[in-house]
Amino acid sequence: EQWYLEWLQRMINADPAARYTVKLDSKIQKDPLARAKQLTIVSRTEVTHIFDYESEEPVHVQQFKTTLDRMKAAQNSGKDIKYKLGYSNFTFELWIIVHKTDCNGILTHRHQYLKPLNSAYNQQFESLDQYKHEDNFKR
Known part of the structure; x- marks a missing residue:
């Protein structure tokens, strides 16, 4: 996600029609x-x-709920911060699939993403973790 946000910032700021300079503080935290x-x-x-939102697996549901709880705690921490939520319904990998391939099928779980990613990149990644490297995203 960070690489996408960095790319998006560069594209916006390189556009001659851009009325503002955008700075996305895209730290992984x-x-x-x-x-x-x-x-x-x-x-x-x-x-x-x-x-x-990774999946409906209990570990991912708990991670999602914990993030929401921590956002609320951050907003109530005494600092003048308004926290907003921005999330995708499913993993970022699915977003890449629908932008790099003709995705006309149903992909309801992340274990289904590897085949279309391999097709999109003409690779044989053995896992999503193997795919998740900056040089792959920038292709």
């Missing part, structure tokens, strides 16, 4: 409260915490 503690706040600050 899964814990919103830990991130809030790292920030130096001089005035009202708005933070959008972007993450994906």
Whole structure:
């Protein structure tokens, strides 16, 4: 996700029609409260915490709920922070699949993503973790 946000920032700022310069502070920080503690706040600050909903597996559901709880704790931490939520319904890998392939089928679980990713990149990744490298995203 971070590589996509960095690319998006470059594309917006390179557009001659852009009316503003965009700065996306796209740090990898899964814990919103830990991130809030790292920030130096001089005035009202708005933070959008972007993450994906991995699956309906209990571990991923709990991670999602914990992130929401930590966002609330960050917003109530005494710093002048308004936390917003930005998430995709499914993993970022699915987003890549629908942008790089003709995805006309149903993909309801992340274990189904490897085949279309391999097709999109003409590779034989053995796992999603093997795919998740910056040089793959930038192709």
